[in-house]
Amino acid sequence: MxxxxxxxxxxxxxxxxxxxxxxxxxxxxxxxxxxxxxxxxxxxxxxxxxxxxxxxxxxxxxxxxxxxxxxxxxxxxxxxxxxxxxxxxxxxxxxxxxxxxxxxxxxxxxxxxxxxxxSDQHPWFQKSRASKDSPYRDYYIWRDSAHGHPPNNWPSAWGGSAWTFEQSAGSSYLHLFSRYQPDLNWDxxxxxxxxxxxxxxxxxxxxxxxxxxxxxxxxxxxxxxxxxxxxxxxxxxxxxxxxxxxxxxxxxxxxxxxxxxxxxxxxxxxxxxxxxxxxxxxxxxxxxxxxxxxxxxxxxxxxxxxxxxxxxxxxxxxxxxxxxxxxxxxxxxxxxxxxxxxxxxxxxxxxxxxxxxxxxxxxxxxxxxxxxxxxxxxxxxxxxxxxxxxxDFEDVQVPIEWDAKVKRQGVDPEAFFESLKGLGRDNxxxxxxxxxxxxxxxxxxxxxxxxxxxxxxxxxxxxxxxxxxxxxxxxxxLIAVRRKYPALVHGAYQDLDPNHSAVFFYSRQLDKSKVLVLINMSDRGFTYESPLLATASLVISNMKHHGVAKGVTWLEPWEARVYAA
Incomplete structure (x- = not known):
């Protein structure tokens, strides 16, 4: 090796x-x-x-x-x-x-x-929870707490407490995600x-x-x-x-x-x-x-x-x-x-x-x-x-978050569901x-x-x-173009029109090789002008190219082009 x-x-x-x-x-x-x-x-x-x-x-x-x-x-x-x-x-x-x-x-x-x-089914954890004297006890993070209350106020990344009390073990273990995923003790x-x-x-x-x-x-x-x-x-x-x-x-x-x-x-x-x-x-x-x-x-x-x-x-x-x-x-x-x-x-x-x-x-x-x-x-x-x-959701994270946000924190259920639809991992x-x-x-x-x-x-x-x-x-x-032009891998980056609300126009440059990327990130078409386009050669586009006259071009909705400059 x-x-x-x-x-x-x-x-x-x-x-x-x-x-x-x-x-x-x-x-x-x-x-x-x-x-x-x-x-x-x-x-x-x-x-x-x-x-x-x-x-x-x-x-x-x-x-x-x-x-x-x-x-x-x-x-x-x-x-x-x-x-x-x-x-x-x-x-x-x-x-x-x-x-x-x-x-x-x-x-x-x-x-x-x-x-x-x-997993809580891993043999390490099964041995860890079995006895405080187990050599695997310190493979995980256990803390004693009064009456089974969490040792601190840490929340799980998905909602609810980051601690689960084990009656048989007499203490709580840490899990930054679900209770089925106990955290290892890297110390x-x-x-x-x-x-x-x-x-x-x-x-x-x-x-x-x-x-x-x-x-x-x-x-x-x-x-x-x-x-x-x-x-x-x-x-x-x-x-x-x-x-x-x-x-x-x-x-x-x-x-x-x-x-x-x-x-x-x-x-x-x-x-x-x-x-x-x-x-x-x-x-x-x-x-x-x-x-x-x-x-x-x-x-x-x-x-x-x-x-x-x-x-x-x-x-x-x-x-x-x-x-x-x-x-x-x-x-x-x-x-x-x-x-x-x-x-x-x-x-x-x-x-x-x-x-x-x-x-x-x-x-x-x-x-x-x-x-x-x-x-x-x-x-x-x-x-x-x-x-x-x-x-309709299969993700284990959804019921945990629903319980934490909607049932405990009073988040509007319709608003939470709408966000789940757009951001959920099951997508x-x-x-x-x-x-x-x-x-x-x-x-x-x-x-x-x-x-x-x-x-x-x-x-x-x-x-x-x-x-x-x-x-x-x-x-x-596009992958073939990326391999053909090293500037797209190793080149410096410059945003050429940072204030435009719909166009993403930037360059990648490596030594004397320069590539321009022009993308209309919107549902509307419009005229766009840049002197850099006047002498650039089109490499790839996602639709029929309308051409450039003296740096002025028409961009269709969601049109994207890559030029060699």
Whole structure:
């Protein structure tokens, strides 16, 4: 294996550029991707079957959401055995076949590393709760409290207390998410050794790195003091303020990651923008990239879905384009398993505009600074689901939040439900829409594990593949353009019209190579003028080009163009 002298250095010891900077990563949510054995649940053989589809799109790396043994309280993010495959997904032999087939197609695989917490069914926790004298007791965070009251006022990230009292154990355990996901005690060196062993197990199987779930929460505030009223408004910043977070990440890098040519991307929940370089500066030897949440929080205030001006989006991307460290590197994403569908959120998913706006935001995604992440179905322009009531939701987070917000805090139920429809995680978890057959070609079972979006007869991969002007083909062409123009990967970023309320116009420049990106982010057409357009050459557009005369052009609703300048 090739070692790395730094976590985010631009050049590896063999002289080649860090491969993950030039990668295009495709996230697969296995449960919803493709069911091969007909039980209604997506599986690893289904992923193997569709690898050529991903290769043909142009993605060269796959991020797999958790495939490990789990009671599935939180769709695999509650792990009961880190070195075993969930039987619903297949076997370890299936995983080995996936690795071999992906490698043959030139595709790398990264896995979800979920080590802030485990399932309450994990043997470690079962032994931990059994006795205060158990050597596994200190694998988790237990605190005694009078009459079963919570040891402090910390709320779960999803609502309710972050503590659950165990009568048999005589004390409470900490869980920053659901009560089925007890937090590990990273201050215990034995826990860290267990995590490093898990990482080595999968890296030795050939995986190319990890997406690290809730990694910013692994170090806890040692005093476990009550939060102030102000802190309770955004408790995630307290959760991510543990004193040893960076120490533990550096130890992880030194002990494990530096011995492999891999990438790491951390979920930076609770991190402010100014904190990001602390993780990604190569001199610190921690992570390669993080997922910051500025963009995907642009339309939310707490639980509320709110309107957002384009200027806010521009400010976030402009800040990302000015890294405080030359070695820092960004991720670019709009969709993932925890976010609603991008076209429904940042575009317009109604029939007159869906395809054009899906292509427009794809143009934005693949021309910004950083490594782009595409979520399954995003390349088809898949949309949010229709919801009629709470029973339509499958996500474990929904009843917890409903109880906390509506029943305990008195939030208006209709307003909360409307925001749930627009922001809920289930929007991204409906089965992949492959064709027009029953269940969108996802499964031959009578009923899939979760309902299919009824618009699958209009939006599906089979249809997209057959139409040269489809959303899929625009994604594919944009990925090819990104690889053709290094400025779109390594170039400097400049917003060329930061004050325009509908146009997003920016440049990427590397040495003498310059690329212009022009996007109408609105439902209206209008004339636009810039002298930079007068001498630029069109590279790609999402619709028939109207031409430019002396720097003046007409932009259709959601028109997007990329120029070589």
């Amino acid at each position: 090739i070692g790395r002298s730094g976590a985010a250095s631009d050049v590896r010891p063999d002289g080649a550029r860090a491969w993950w900077k030039e990668a295009v990563i495709y996230e697969i949510y296995p449960r919803s991707f493709k069911d091969q054995n007909g039980d209604g649940i997506g599986d690893i053989p289904g992923i193997i079957d569709k690898l050529p589809y991903i290769r043909d799109l142009g993605a060269d790396t796959i991020w797999l959401a958790p495939i490990f043994q789990s009671p599935n309280r939180d769709n695999g993010y509650d792990i009961s055995d880190y070195k075993a495959i969930m039987p619903e997904f297949g076997t370890m032999s299936d995983f080995d076949r996936l690795m071999a087939r992906a490698s043959a197609l030139g595709i790398r695989i990264i896995l979800d590393l979920v080590v802030n917490h485990t 215990n060196p034995a826990v860290r050794e267990e995590v490093f062993s898990i990482m080595k197990f999968w890296l030795d199987k050939g995986v190319s790195g990890f997406r690290m779930d809730a990694i910013t929460m692994i170090s806890k505030m040692p005093s476990f003091r009550d939060m102030s009223p102000e802190e309770l408004k955004a408790p995630e910043y307290v959760y991510a303020a543990g004193p040893h977070l960076h120490d533990y990440l550096r130890e992880m890098n030194d002990r494990v990651l530096s011995h492999y040519d891999v990438m790491t991307v951390g979920e930076a929940y609770g991190m402010r923008a100014q904190d990001i370089p602390l993780f990604t500066d190569s001199a610190r030897r921690e992570l390669d990239m993080v997922f910051a949440f500025d963009i995907v929080h642009v339309d939310r205030q707490g639980w509320r879905k709110v309107a957002w001006p384009l200027s806010k989006l521009k400010e976030i991307y402009a800040a990302a384009g000015r890294p405080s460290s030359p070695d820092s590197w960004n991720t670019v994403f709009l969709d993932n398993h925890d976010q609603p569908r991008a076209v429904s959120r940042f575009g317009n998913d109604t029939p007159p505009f869906r395809e054009a706006s899906a292509k427009a935001i794809a143009t934005m995604l693949l021309t910004q600074c950083g490594t782009p992440f595409i979520y399954q179905g995003e390349e088809l322009g898949m949309t949010n689901l229709p919801f009629d009531g709470l029973d 991204a978890r409906s089965p992949m829409q492959w064709d027009t057959t029953r269940n969108a070609g996802f499964t031959t079972a009578h009923k899939p594990w979760y309902r299919v979006n009824p618009n699958y007869t209009e939006i599906n991969a089979q249809d997209c593949l057959q139409k040269p002007d489809s959303v899929y083909h625009h994604f594919r062409d």
